[in-house]
Amino acid sequence: MNELAPIVAAFSIEGSPMSISSISSGHINDSYLVTTSPDHAPNYVLQRINHQIFKDIQGLMNNIAVVTQHIRGQLASKKHQYDNIQVLELIPTREGDLFYQDREGDFWRLYFHIPDSFSYDRIENPELAYEGGKAFGLFQVLTANISPEALAKTIPRFHDITWRLEQFDEAIEHDSADLVSRISDEIRFVRERTQEMHSINRLMESGRLPVRVTHNDTKFNNILFDSKDKAICIVDLDTVMPGSALFDFGDAIRTGASTADEDEPDLSKVRIDLNLFDAYSKGFLESAGSTLTKTEIDHLAFSAKFMTYIIGLRFLTDHINGDTYYKIHHPGHNLQRAKVQFTLIQSMERRWFDMLDAIKKQ
Numbered sequence: 300m301n302e303l304a305p306i307v308a309a310f311s312i313e314g315s316p317m318s319i320s321s322i323s324s325g326h327i328n329d330s331y332l333v334t335t336s337p338d339h340a341p342n343y344v345l346q347r348i349n350h351q352i353f354k355d356i357q358g359l360m361n362n363i364a365v366v367t368q369h370i371r372g373q374l375a376s377k378k379h380q381y382d383n384i385q386v387l388e389l390i391p392t393r394e395g396d397l398f399y400q401d402r403e404g405d406f407w408r409l410y411f412h413i414p415d416s417f418s419y420d421r422i423e424n425p426e427l428a429y430e431g432g433k434a435f436g437l438f439q440v441l442t443a444n445i446s447p448e449a450l451a452k453t454i455p456r457f458h459d460i461t462w463r464l465e466q467f468d469e470a471i472e473h474d475s476a477d478l479v480s481r482i483s484d485e486i487r488f489v490r491e492r493t494q495e496m497h498s499i500n501r502l503m504e505s506g507r508l509p510v511r512v513t514h515n516d517t518k519f520n521n522i523l524f525d526s527k528d529k530a531i532c533i534v535d536l537d538t539v540m541p542g543s544a545l546f547d548f549g550d551a552i553r554t555g556a557s558t559a560d561e562d563e564p565d566l567s568k569v570r571i572d573l574n575l576f577d578a579y580s581k582g583f584l585e586s587a588g589s590t591l592t593k594t595e596i597d598h599l600a601f602s603a604k605f606m607t608y609i610i611g612l613r614f615l616t617d618h619i620n621g622d623t624y625y626k627i628h629h630p631g632h633n634l635q636r637a638k639v640q641f642t643l644i645q646s647m648e649r650r651w652f653d654m655l656d657a658i659k660k661q
Contacts, residue, residue: 304563306586307333309399310390310409315341332412342412343390343433347523352624353537356406358451360397363536364389365449366512370441370522382527384437385413385532415530416523422555425578427528433482433580434522434530435514435551439544439587442512443495450512454538457515460496463609467616476621482634485615488641489608496608497543499598507594513542517551544595548583549602553610555579556603557643562636569639570646576603577657604647611640625651 300391303319314335322332333343353359368388392399399407422428443648445463456462467489471479479486502508514521517536523532554561554579556575559568580599618633625633647654 429580429582432579436586470619543601549606552603
């Protein structure tokens with residue numbers, strides 16, 4: 300706590316910090332719960348922003364401020380409709396800034412902690428999947444009136460498959476960690492599906508897919524639930540920026556409708572759970588269906604394959620590069636993650652028509 304206390308003190312908090320404990324579970328940032336006294340004072344979540352990945356800290360924090368303030372206004376104007384929904388709230392520094400930079404050059408932000416809330420790393424029943432779908436669908440609705448042009452691109456070309464494949468090719472060419480000869484099966488898997496995966500880019504470039512404000516990292520552990528298992532808040536807004544609704548839907552299915560963890564070592568456990576897919580789709584379309592175009596709805600099922608492919612591709616690229624982007628817990632961790640993604644795609648391919656039918660019936 301001692302080394303983080305001066306950082307907390309840089310923000311305009313109520314009460315006195317009593318403890319600071321790590322609560323991080325993500326790949327990118329470090330998070331800490333700050334508990335305070337007296338009892339009536341709020342607690343906080345302190346986060347160190349990974350500026351190796353997010354180069355434009357000002358743009359990133361401006362995005363979060365714009366989106367959270369807009370959502371807060373939407374919720375206030377429709378209290379009867381969204382009485383249980385909450386939104387993250389930034390705490391400014393004592394100088395009035397959105398973030399604090401310490402002497403070592405690290406960047407920090409502070410949020411109010413949302414009490415009596417928790418997240419799931421995996422969704423294991425249709426009821427939770429339905430709640431998750433409603434939550435991310437509602438995010439689309441509540442941000443619909445924000446112009447995408449008002450937001451910075453915190454990671455340019457984040458879900459641009461052309462660029463990700465170029466990075467993949469460069470990693471193979473350089474083979475800096477001398478690993479390419481050992482992953483021929485995974486490389487072949489990527490190559491065999493390359494043409495199909497360009498379809499979303501083509502639709503966006505032609506204007507048939509609208510550009511929206513999107514979350515771009517819709518893992519299920521980015522949803523907070525209350526004690527009744529109702530979704531109440533979307534978190535981890537670092538990648539909120541212009542994008543496609545398909546990115547958000549597809550990534551949620553990738554993580555939420557899989558039967559296994561993202562790094563499950565036993566690939567026989569990895570498959571698409573159609574009950575969870577169906578429930579998430581139902582919730583998502585109940586919330587956001589009226590705001591989506593026919594082209595978007597027609598490509599929701601494909602977006603699950605697309606996002607699983609692009610994340611698997613990124614894991615594999617990082618493995619080839621020597622694990623320079625994602626946090627790993629053991630050698631080969633990123634390769635293990637990539638294999639899970641590719642196995643999940645194969646399961647989706649086997650159940651493809653069932654996935655299409657699940658969308659059509661909603």
